[in-house]
Amino acid sequence: MVHDKINFHNVEELEQLPGMAGFVLQRYPKKVRDRLGEGYDERGRYVSSMSTGCEMRFVTTSGRVRITLSAPMDEGDIVVYNGDFFHSMHRLQSGRLHTLQLERNEQFAEVTGESLRTGRFSPDVWRIFVSRSYVAGAGFQVVFHHLETFGHPVRPPVSEELPAIRWLAYGSSITHGSGATVNHNSYIQQAARRLGFDVLNKGLGGSCFCEKETADFFTDHQGWDVATLELGVNMRGIFTTEQFAERAHYLVRSMTAAHPGKPVFLITLFPNSSDRLVAGNHILTRANLEFADVLRRLHRELQLPNLHLIEGHDLLPDFSALAADLIHPSDYGHILIGENLAKRMSAFLSR
Template identity: 30%
Template sequence: MIYKNTEIHNAAHIYDGTEGIRMLRAPKNVYDKLERGQNADEDCTGVELRFVMKSDKVTLKMRSYKEGITSTFHVFYGGIQGGWSDHEVNRVLGTEMCEFIIEKNSEQKLLEDMTKEGNFPFSPSVVRIVFDRGYIELGDIIGDVEPPTVEMLPKKTLLCYGSSITHGSNAICYSNSWVSYLAKKLGVDCRNLGHSGSCLMEKEMVNYIANEKWDIAVLELGINALDWDDNEKIRSRVDYTVSAVAEKNPDKPIFVISPFYTREDFEGKTTAQNWRDIISDVVKKRNYKNVKYISGAELIDNMSLISADFVHPSIYGVEKICNRLYEHMKKCL
């Protein structure tokens, strides 16, 4: 999506706010059908502004449009994290519209050498404004910019759908999420459709994912619906999700993850394991050649990897998820 000569990545719909535009990560027709995920869909975690600077500086006018909620953003030059001044000086969005100045990096040749050395899939000419959790209203983009060309971006895209753990909750910042880490390890771009507290596999969301353009998909299912006690409902939603996405994309690898290790597992309860058994059975019976089941309890397997909210992984748990998932995935890619 292009707005004011800037690519807005990981957003599917923009609309007018009070002082600028706001973004949704799913199309409006999907957003309208989400059972309890509209707030999460408005959250701009993983949304990026991408542009190539022609002028020496660009001014971004932005704010957070929900009271009591602030947000931050990170600056990357392609695959290279910006310096301390890009992150530690005036990068917090409050509810008042503020101006944020992005200065063109003068060491372009060194950035290009670093990109080659790191084998990063982005051109360092692409400035990426990566939003952390928050509700962003974009007031203006002032400066001479142009959107990146296809050649400046990764050739392949990873799409991830799931709970707050996929969304990046409690990873300290989005760039520390397992999704972000995994995309870097795979050398691909990323679409994050994690929906905190609301990954419920609605038909409209599933159909949207099935018809989107991506090369690899990870579907993290179940943890937001552990309170469902109707096994037929669970099986029906999981089966529709797996079959719809797989049949529309028969040549693309799809990885289906069941609930990660939970406090319920630690306390000897069987709710999460019931979901794992059903998801595993659905994948086994469907027997699609491009779909692999991975137990979430293998990716994170004990309470020491979970934070003090007793739900979300710690930053060390996030790293463990990424590394273990990568080991599963690389065998199939």
């Protein structure tokens, strides 16, 4: 989405709220957000409004820029990049306007252009990335107010300055980045960097429920080239195995039918405490096993050339790579998953 000559990446809507200046960066359209969890658990309506994973991208000849942002609820971090080069990190406190004054490092003018153009992005692209909530640990909401380039022209990046492949990632809070101390350590960002992909992160912490509205949104979405679906962990204890199978089948069948040439990767549940409970035959332990089997059967039944199955336990073979809650990966765990996922996706895509 382009607004004020800025590319708002991973943003489906710029929402103006009554009595609030600026535009809220929304990863899901309102018609989808307002239907999530209908009749059973509506936390997805809140989580889907979190801006973590959104970016504001632009190119300007100005050596200095000012961008004004705010965080209406929880405070959180903004990470700034020049292309793939880390520039700075800034904390937005809730309820306050923050103007970030950013300067292009003079070292960029002293090295060869070939050295700077080795990443996914052109170094000319300013990337203002919404990272993580300082309070809740994963998502927080960000409002854009103004960009100042001091009389210099500004434009959105062109295709040659961006990664060629866009990756839609749907899943739980693990996909959205929970457990990582900064979002660029999350497994999605780690894998994307290794693969050279751009990311559309549609993770929904605690509310990845495979609703029909979500499935239809992804099916109609034309902005992705490859997708990963990390399914099941949030649906344990809320849905039966049969209900999970019905929803997963609709999601996968819809996406693969509408985009037959695009690779879709199913990721089974990552290791978590329910795999190793002292209590033994626990409902969540059974769900871990049964939900993973649902995805395996779905993969076998469809037998589609562009539908691939990846085992979550293969991506995270080290149980100590979890955080202390024994469900979210730590930074090390996210990086380990990202490395392994990039290798497996690359192997499938190179066939």
